[in-house]
Amino acid sequence: MVFGIFTNSRNHTTPMKLSTKLIHAGMEPDPSTGAIMTPIYQTSTYVQSAPGKHKGYEYARSQNPTRQALETAMAAIENGKHGLCFSSGVAATDAVLRLLLPGDEVIAANDMYGGTYRLFTKIFEPTGIKFHFVNMQDAANIKQYITPKTRLIWAETPTNPLMNIVDIAAVAAIAQQHSILLCVDNTFASPYLQNPLDLGADLVLHSATKYLGGHSDVIHGSLVMNDTSLRDKLYFIQKSCGAVPGPQDCFLVLRGLKTLHVRMDRHCYNGEKIAHFLRSHPKVGQVYWCGFEDHPAYDIARRQMRGFGGMMSFTLKDDSLATATRVLSSTHLFALAESLGGVESLINHPASMTHASIPREERIKNGLSDSLIRLSVGIEDADDLIEDLRKAIG
Numbered sequence: 001m002v003f004g005i006f007t008n009s010r011n012h013t014t015p016m017k018l019s020t021k022l023i024h025a026g027m028e029p030d031p032s033t034g035a036i037m038t039p040i041y042q043t044s045t046y047v048q049s050a051p052g053k054h055k056g057y058e059y060a061r062s063q064n065p066t067r068q069a070l071e072t073a074m075a076a077i078e079n080g081k082h083g084l085c086f087s088s089g090v091a092a093t094d095a096v097l098r099l100l101l102p103g104d105e106v107i108a109a110n111d112m113y114g115g116t117y118r119l120f121t122k123i124f125e126p127t128g129i130k131f132h133f134v135n136m137q138d139a140a141n142i143k144q145y146i147t148p149k150t151r152l153i154w155a156e157t158p159t160n161p162l163m164n165i166v167d168i169a170a171v172a173a174i175a176q177q178h179s180i181l182l183c184v185d186n187t188f189a190s191p192y193l194q195n196p197l198d199l200g201a202d203l204v205l206h207s208a209t210k211y212l213g214g215h216s217d218v219i220h221g222s223l224v225m226n227d228t229s230l231r232d233k234l235y236f237i238q239k240s241c242g243a244v245p246g247p248q249d250c251f252l253v254l255r256g257l258k259t260l261h262v263r264m265d266r267h268c269y270n271g272e273k274i275a276h277f278l279r280s281h282p283k284v285g286q287v288y289w290c291g292f293e294d295h296p297a298y299d300i301a302r303r304q305m306r307g308f309g310g311m312m313s314f315t316l317k318d319d320s321l322a323t324a325t326r327v328l329s330s331t332h333l334f335a336l337a338e339s340l341g342g343v344e345s346l347i348n349h350p351a352s353m354t355h356a357s358i359p360r361e362e363r364i365k366n367g368l369s370d371s372l373i374r375l376s377v378g379i380e381d382a383d384d385l386i387e388d389l390r391k392a393i394g
Helices: 018-024 065-077 089-097 114-127 139-145 168-177 228-241 247-257 260-280 298-304 321-328 360-365 382-393
Strands: 004-008 012-016 082-086 105-109 130-134 150-156 181-185 203-206 221-225 284-288 311-316 346-348 373-376
Touching: 012 018, 018 065, 018 260, 065 082, 065 221, 065 247, 082 089, 082 228, 089 114, 089 203, 089 221, 089 228, 105 114, 105 139, 114 130, 130 139, 139 168, 150 168, 168 181, 221 228, 260 284, 260 311, 260 382, 311 321, 321 373
Parallel strands: 105 130, 105 150, 150 181, 181 203
Antiparallel strands: 004 012, 082 221, 203 221, 284 311, 311 373, 346 373
């Protein structure tokens, strides 16, 4: 399958599959040394030959060659025209919300990352922007919340942490019908498994901290889009507000991209084995993983994704917080920590960690119980991970 076209001086215009684009997109040999890896341009400013005469770089908040290489690569791997990079995924989210004005309305999924919910409700809602949190598992639910003031639809798929699936093409059709911007948080799937722009989204967001970086050593965010006018507005916000990543961070994500395909293949393989192990365990209650054929949106996931990933959540039949806490504290290979998408496996308690900013009544209403456990399955040997969980569950 060909995922798009990438152009550089070595390749000219050549169709490339995604695994090739991940290694070569945005890459040019350093003109002064021939270095194959993009240098870390650790500089705050650039010398000009005369006032206003420069080589495309003036000040590092506005432009940096290392960041530009990553932005080019991000656009290529998401089949977009433009990429913009930020100091975190939340900073990228913040930039999108800064497109809005008081009185504007946003329709967002009711099952979403807690940090996004906090940003929406605690930072932007007080400025006069109205948010509707909607069950998007049925795209038709969105229609009843659309008003003349609706400016943005915000979707995650798969969702964090309940692994619900949003039909991107169906939501995009609704958004286009009403001239509403659609942004899809593609963090859980990564560009290797899903490309929302191809399905009609206007914007794709990544917390590149996660699968794109892949090694739990960088905080980073990105946006990808096709519309040049939208890119220009977001670039102005990026430059003016200053939430830009440093060149070292950009270098680390560029390095991470080169192995995304091989890592994701292993995440998917391990994820499938562990999801089926958990489902067959006599002490496990419900397992949330979109690769099960009886998942309510399995057909949609299979249609819009190229694999089901390594993210999942589960509950225990003894559905008490005390029992869940014991399991969370008893693993050895699964580290109890925030975040996801690294090569190492992580175990997480959403209610007190990633989703603690969501009021309990909202969490419970949306299906996120106090005892839910979330796994980010790494790339270790699957049998070792299964044995670690077996001992922890007891």
